[in-house]
Structure formats: structure tokens, C-alpha cells
Amino acid sequence: MNTDRNQGTDQESDRMIIRNAVIIDGTGGAPNPGYTVVVIAGKIDWIGPAADEPNVVDAQVIDGTGMYLTPGFIDAHVHLTMPAGQLGGARMLDLPPRYGYYSAIPILKATLDAGITTARDLGGIDMATDVAIREGIIEGPELIYAYRALGPTGGHGDFRTCCGFNLGQAVSPNGDIGFLTDGVDQAIRNTREVMRLGAKVIKVMASGGVWSPRDQPWHDGLNVDEMRAVVEEAASHDVPVAAHAQSARSIANALKAGVRSIEHAYEIDDAAIGLMLERGAFMVPTLSTGTTPPDPAKAAPYAVEKKLRLQEKLQTCVANAVAAGVRVAMGTDAGVCPHGTNLTELGHLVDLGMKPIDAINAGTLNAAELLQIDNRTGSIELGKEADLVLTPVDPLAGIHQLGNPDNIAVVVAKGRLKKNLLAAIPALEPVS
């Protein structure tokens, strides 16, 4: 048996060596240059200085010289069935019901190729896609999904236009992306229903939103009693709740109800920041979507108007929350913004005051903690699943460049080589 297989071969081996890279392990510790990671049977089996590398026979070897090895990243807010930029467009009217399963296939692959080894889908993806990935029928990140988002009649979960066309049904392969929920009894029942269908996170609409035709981000969504019923019912199954909440008032309502994460948080104020800190809740500020100007050619006029008003202060508000030390998990809202450039979000977080090492943690171990999978992924530590990204970019010096998937040279998910540009582009030069 040889120990040095050619890079990029697709010969199957459950052993892999990534040799002599700078390791940034996701825990916030200092980078370790000249380190090697050994993967056996999907798990990280050994980490240490390249000179001490153990003899492992029959392993795929990837030379990490001049490269940086990070954990695989986690995007905590995506909509993988949504074709980005087309919401509200006339084409949506012509999509047949199950088109979303097929359009998701290249999106899932692009997400994985962008360095995302785990994605939390907060409305759209269902059990069929999850099973297809687990069985290897299609390629994609590990999925944690909400299935549908619980929201009130006329609110952000209600994507019916005035004429009755249901935008939410058009973007979801299996029916409505929202789940109309009015009153505590329905809140409990619908929570049970999405959990029955595999949800490992419950999404609630605490405020209105940009894309829903009949409400405003400054309107309340579910009320505190309804959200509290969801939180308690889900907690009995150890399932956390994520709240779409854009106004300061809706953020406070959701936190009072006990949610684990605030999605968007665009108008978070000092009172809400105080509650976030007190409760240890996570903020997922989805800046990739939030900071993108609305395109009048693609977006409905009502969406353009709401988005412009939200953008007036979102950067200031989110920066205040970051400065106050609110826990942040990386999420893009990809599906509303483009898929496949997810790590652009890291640069946005740094632009609003985060240190690059903290932004990396937001996209790795912090996000894993939010998803309650930090016991098995989210960092490069012994015994964890081998979810890894190798890049020629020094993330601490050039974090904005990670958003370009051409700079994501190697992606390993559960110990399997999913992307390897090193074979295809041997001349890839380290950049910083």
C-alpha cells in the first residue's frame, strides 16, 4: 500500500491526511502553522505538527503547504429551495409545484462548494432533500431544517398576494413555505407537525417582513403567548426556536417568549441588546441580504420600499449589538441573496466591527452551538466529524476573499473529499 496517493484521486479510502497547513481550529485559539490533520472513518483522528505525523497507510494525502485549514462553515440561515433574486418576479407564477426539488440540486452543491458543510434551512427544504443527501443521491451540506415557518394570517408567513397567488407555495417544492398559525392551540399543533416532519429547529415570524405582500417589518407577527407556546412545545423535544424579528419590539417579544436566536435583528436597540445578553440568545444578522440594495427590476414595489426603510439604520444597530458582545452566528438568508457565496457574510461581520477570528467562530463553533451540534462538529478537535475547508487565503488578513468560492480550494464533509481545486488548478497561488 502506498501512503502518498495522488492528490485529487477519487479512489475511495476512509483515511485522509491534510498535511502542513496553518490550522485555525474554530475555537478562537491562535493559528497553528505547520500542522497536519489525520482523518479516519469520517472523524478527526490526529492533529499535530507535521514533523510528528503518524504513519497512516492507504490515505488520501492533500498537501496544505502555504494554505489555511478551518472547520467547515455553517450557514445558520438559508432557503435552499428559493431561486435567489426571483421572488416576486413573474417567472414564479409559471413554476410547477415540484420544480423546487430540482432547482435545489445545483444550489446545494454550490453551497457545499462555497465551504458550507452544514446549512440550517429556515423554510422550504423538507425531509426528502435531507434523506437524498444522507443517502448520497445528491451532494449537499448536512441539513438542519425548519420545514415551514410559523406565522400569522396576513403576516410574514402568509405569502398570498391580493389576487390569491401564493408566492410561498411557488418557492417550496412540497407546498407552502409558511405555516399559518393563529392562536396558542394552532401554535402547539403546528409545532408538533413540523417536528413530525423532521424539523430540528422551529421558525417563527415575530415581525412582518420585506417580501410578504400584506405586512410591514414594523408589524408584530406571532404574539408573545403564541411564541411561548411554540418554545415550550419544542423544548420538550429539545428543539430550539429561531425568530424572524426585524423591529426592536419584535426582537423583545421573541426573547420574552424564550427563543434561542433572533434572525435579521436589523433594528435591534439597547433594550433588546440587554435582553439578548441576559438570555444568552444568538443574533443571526443576515447582512449579505440586509445590506444588498433592492433591485426594482426584480422586486415588487412594496418590497423595494420596505427594504430601503430597513436599510436606514440596520448597519448601526447590528454594529451596536456586536460591540455589546451579543453572541453571533453566521447566516446569510441565501435564497433571498445569491447562493454559493455564503462566506461573504464573514466580511460583512468584520465590516461591522468583528475581529476576523471572531467572525470565523461565528461561522463555525458558535453556529454549531446554536444548532446544538457543537459536540460533533464546528471545530477542528480530536474525535469531531471531519468537516474541513482548505484555502490559500489567510482568513485573518483577507477574510473578504473567502466569499469567492474560487478561493475555497478543498472541502471535506464527514471525512469525504467533496471539492478539490488543487488537482484541477495545480498552479493556485497562496494569496493573502
Ligand SMILES: [Zn+2]
Ligand atoms: Zn430567511
